[in-house]
Amino acid sequence: MSTGATPSKYRIKVDHDQCMLCERCIDNCSYGVFRREGQKIAVDSHKCTACHRCIAMCPRDAIELEEKPNDYRSHPVWTREAREAIYKQANSGQIILSGMGNALDYPIIFDRLVLDACQVTNPSIDPLREPMELRTYLGKKPRQIVLDRTKKGDYDLKTKLSPNLMLETPVMIGHMSYGAISLNAQLSMAKAVSELGTFMGTGEGGLHKDLYPYQNHMIVQVASGRFGVDINYLERGSAIEIKIGQGAKPGIGGHLPGEKVEEDVSKTRMIPLHSDAISPAPHHDIYSIEDLAQLVRSLKEATEWKKPVFVKIAAVHNVAAIAAGIARSSADAVVIDGFRGGTGAAPRVFRDHVGIPIEAAIAAVDEKLRHQGIRNEVSLIASGGIRDSADLTKAIALGADAVYIGTAALIAMGCRVCGSCYRGLCPWGIATQRPELVSRINPDEASKNVANLIKGWTLELAELMGAAGINSLESLRGNRDRLRGYMLDEEMMKVLDVKMIGA
Amino acid sequence: MCGIISVIDRLGNSMNGEAIKKALSLMNERGSGEGAGYAVYGAYPDFADYYALHLFYDNLVEPKVAVEELLEKWGKIEHSEEIPTYSKGRMLKKHIPWRYFFKPDTSLFASSESLEEDIIISLITRINTKVNGALVYSSGKNIGVFKASGWPEEVADFYRIQDYEGYLWLAHNRYPTNTSGWWGGAHPFNLLDWSVIHNGEITSYGTNKRYLESFGYKCTMLTDTEVVAYLADLLGRRHELPPEMMVKALAPPFWDEIDEMSGKDRDIYTALRMAYGPAMMNGPFAIVVARPDYIAGFTDRIKLRPMVAAESGDRLYISSEEAAIRTMEPNLENIWMPDAGEPVIGRLRR
Incomplete structure (x- = not known):
């Protein structure tokens, strides 16, 4: 493999002074980052996915995670991601798989929209003291409602509703x-x-x-x-x-x-x-x-x-x-x-x-x-x-x-x-x-x-x-x-x- | 904050504008002298079969020529005149109020369910969006709206409102925040048979407006009040809901209340809310909508604006303030404060 190993994305460090060798990290890490070597916990940072399970479960706060400890020379076009994708494909010849959602740095429109509030001309409503209706119906709705007046003076609903x-x-x-x-x-x-x-x-x-x-x-x-x-x-x-x-x-x-x-x-x-x-x-x-x-x-x-x-x-x-x-x-x-x-x-x-x-x-x-x-x-x-x-x-x-x-x-x-x-x-x-x-x-x-x-x-x-x-x-x-x-x-x-x- | 008052004589007997002018002036505290107006039903008995189009012209050259060309193209102008006004004191004649009594030629339009009315609406939309310096603000048969910037008594005197007679009146005293000083922004707001006076601010305006646009309405008045008229037109005229049910669609009961109702009512109110959710009006308001055969007053669902109703003989009054009603009629038989969202409806009996 002429491309060599890529640097690990994360570095895991165990603080051996803090560690009490409970091995919870070993048990919890399904990716196999941790192992016991004599009187200490050894790590293989390459396997880490930054899932934080070890950090969440460590009773002594002894685990530290650092992202991108060895980065590439910075370059605005040939980013780390661009380079690593090429190494990956140069080796596999396959489609690159990934999980979760879109990871590119597109602007998030939600964050460029701001909401409104009332001041003076109309009162805001306190949901703790006034009714606030969040109920909604999902499904087909009629375009209009047809009512028939009955002899008693009330109304019959003529429009049939679809299930919602x-x-x-x-x-x-x-x-x-x-x-x-x-x-x-x-x-x-x-x-x-x-x-x-x-x-x-x-x-x-x-x-x-x-x-x-x-x-x-x-x-x-x-x-x-x-x-x-x-x-x-x-x-x-x-x-x-x-x-x-x-x-x-x-x-x-x-x-x-x-x-x-x-x-x-x-x-x-x-x-x-x-x-x-x-x-x-x-x-x-x-x-x-x-x-x-x-x-x-x-x-x-x-x-x-x-x-x-x-x-x-x-x-x-x-x-x-x-x-x-x-x-x-x-x-x-x-x-x-x-x-x-x-x-x-x-x-x-x-x-x-x-x-x-x-x-x-x-x-x-x-x-x-x-x-x-x-x-x-x-x-x-x-x-x-x-x-x-x-x-x-x-x-x-x-x-x-x-x-x-x-x-x-x-x-x-x-x-x-x-x-x-x-x-x-x-x-x-x-x-x-x-x-x-x-x-x-x-x-x-x-x-x-x-x-x-x-x-x-x-x-x-x-x-x-x-x-x-x-x-x-x-x-x-x-x-x-x-x-x-x-x-x-x-x-x-x-x-x-x-x-x-x-x- | 605005002041509203309305009266209907349920036997159809005429009242002149003197009393309602006094009642509205009593509520000057609720306005700012930047807008007042009156609507009277039964105003033009001699032209009762013609649409009474009231316009504000900025001048009598380009806009008037354009409007008259349009009207003559699509129908017949039976009578045309400047609306008499009497300027004095602070009142500036910023626009020239004009009226036409007009009948559209239905043979020129593709067929629809309510041909004449649809033609009038399309003409109004065209004039208000396309003709610079002309604004149609009143268009009903036998109905007249008179409004301007000024205090209630100034606007009344400007038009000599006491000289008009009708069986149903609406009046409004404005404290504008949105479009100050603009004559078109004063109330009542009118479209065909519908007139609306409104104290409040509709927080659901964006939803209501977009809903109406999908039925072909165009909001041109820069004020949330016009959506009330269009909603009333859509639900009350085109969808033929009776007035009390129209109000229940616009200011519906809460789901908690609907859940407690008996089977049949629960179905009706659930259906109304599902079908007319985007028509529902939110925010603080007290509103009176009028048609030739009734007035309906209602408030928002938690009554964030005042509304009082009263009866004396055949007359039903709805107003922001009891004192205003008592100015019109000191001997009231019945006076009450309707619950939030509960309609008060006065129907013509003749």
């Missing part, structure tokens, strides 16, 4: 499949969403029987591999989501390595033990918008029109027109996944270079649907890089009905965003199927962490709305007058349909 999902907070957890993540991770999130009156997605991994008690808060997914799909699965879900694409890797399919397909995963996915689960890039029964409309109707027929059907697409350049096409099928909601969306494994070139940010996608889709006069008849769910309640609030003000979070929910269970999910060795018990690692998550405890996160965001959303003099989520949705652009260029503000600060 009722959310008590506009935060849902997106689709992360059993297989990609562990059953305990799924269970923790399922308990949390059930407690909070919101929903989570199953991903394309089927629905494990341990999740049946939470099925009224689960959205089942039909993706291009159709893994885990049968009528039992469809009927158990509270809604069905057709996944066309995802923000982390628009235009390509998925790949769950056979090592992760242990017995329970294989049963739930309905695929042979240890076989690779490969989801094709397109659905091979959807080559056009009318094919999609057929699948939406087929799924509705199969479940007797009792369940909303969502369609998820990656935010690509023409996202608005595609979403408008979806809205015109029988689909009840369009899910838009921005290019910061996370994933267990994606080709790095896709993760970092394909698709558009969710902020612009929400604005474009919301506007297109309004121009066609159908915005309120279909719901818009946004995902991909929602980090906190500010992103959530801004996403709704731009036009989303609700958001999916993914990475944020995993971080609430301990994930340190080390980006090695695809290796199946997650020391936090999240992106792994190894029983000894999976058991590190106690669903009773982790579910509280996930629930706390969503509760905290919900409280902050309520406060932000109250400060803006709004006491119902409907009045925040698409209310771009309550946003201002700060250091955004004029063309971007046109796309977002927001004014500049001071205007």
Whole structure:
């Protein structure tokens, strides 16, 4: 190998004065960084992923982690990442895989948008003392309501409503499949969403029987591999989501390595033990918008029109027109996944270079649907890089009905965003199927962490709305007058349909 | 802060503008002398079949020629005159108020459900967005809006509001924050049969405006009040909701209250909120909307602005202040403060 070894990304140092040789670091590090050598702990920093498990578990604070201890000569074009990608490919001749979301330094539009508050001319509302409504319904809405006056003088409702999902907070957890993540991770999130009156997605991994008690808060997914799909699965879900694409890797399919397909995963996915689960890039029964409309109707027929059907697409350049096409099928909601969306494994070139940010996608889709006069008849769910309640609030003000979070929910269970999910060795018990690692998550405890996160965001959303003099989520949705652009260029503000600060 | 007052004679008997001028002037504390206005229904019995288009002209040359060319192209001007005004004291005639009694030629337009009204709306939109120096601010049949910058009594005297008669009146005293001193920004705001007076600030304006635009409305008045008129037009006229249900869509009960309702009501209110969520108005407000056959007063869902209602014989009054109503009618039979979001509706019985 003529390229030689690349310098390790992290350096681990053990403070031997502090260390009491408890070996917790050895037990906890699934990547094999630590070993015992006589009366001291020896390290192999090359194996470190910066998952922080050792640091979190060390009782003596004896472990130190340094990023990029031996860096390359700095160069503005030939960055460390550029050089290392070349070494990697020069040796492998393969596509470079990576985990988590987009890692390039694009400006984050959310951080260039500021929210509004009331002063004098209208009173802000205190959510501790006044009602504050965060409830939202996802699904088809009638364009207008028809009432018939009865002889008694009251009214009969003539308009028939389609089934909708009722959310008590506009935060849902997106689709992360059993297989990609562990059953305990799924269970923790399922308990949390059930407690909070919101929903989570199953991903394309089927629905494990341990999740049946939470099925009224689960959205089942039909993706291009159709893994885990049968009528039992469809009927158990509270809604069905057709996944066309995802923000982390628009235009390509998925790949769950056979090592992760242990017995329970294989049963739930309905695929042979240890076989690779490969989801094709397109659905091979959807080559056009009318094919999609057929699948939406087929799924509705199969479940007797009792369940909303969502369609998820990656935010690509023409996202608005595609979403408008979806809205015109029988689909009840369009899910838009921005290019910061996370994933267990994606080709790095896709993760970092394909698709558009969710902020612009929400604005474009919301506007297109309004121009066609159908915005309120279909719901818009946004995902991909929602980090906190500010992103959530801004996403709704731009036009989303609700958001999916993914990475944020995993971080609430301990994930340190080390980006090695695809290796199946997650020391936090999240992106792994190894029983000894999976058991590190106690669903009773982790579910509280996930629930706390969503509760905290919900409280902050309520406060932000109250400060803006709004006491119902409907009045925040698409209310771009309550946003201002700060250091955004004029063309971007046109796309977002927001004014500049001071205007 | 603004002051509003409205009265309807439910038998349709006429009242002149003297009393409401006094009542509105009593609430001068609520204004700043930068805007006041009156709307009267039954103002033009001789032209009751024609749309009474009131315009502000900046001059009588280019804008007037352009407007009249447009009107004559799409219909017939039955009568055209300057609205009589009487300038004195502080009142400056910043615009020239003009009125046309107009009938659109329906044979020139593609068919729609409410052809005449849609033509008028499209003409108003065209004039207000395309013709510089012309603004249509009143367009209903047998309805007249009279407004300007000034204190209530100054504006009343400017138009000699006491000389007009009608069975339904709205009046508004403005403390502007958004568009100070602009005549078009004064209330009442009118579109066809609808007139609105509004005390408050609509925090959901951005949502409401975008919702309305998707139904073809264009917001041109730079004020949140116009969305109230358009929402009323959409829900009350185009979607044919009865007034009390329209109010319940615009200022709906809380979900907690809906959850407690009986089966049928729960379904109706859930449906209303689901379908009309983007039409729901948030923020502090007290509003009276009027049509030829009723007035409906309502406040926001937590009543952040005052509203009082009273009755005397066939007359129903709605106002920001009880004292203003008592100025109009000292002998009231019934006076009450409606709950937040509860509509007060006075219907014409004739």
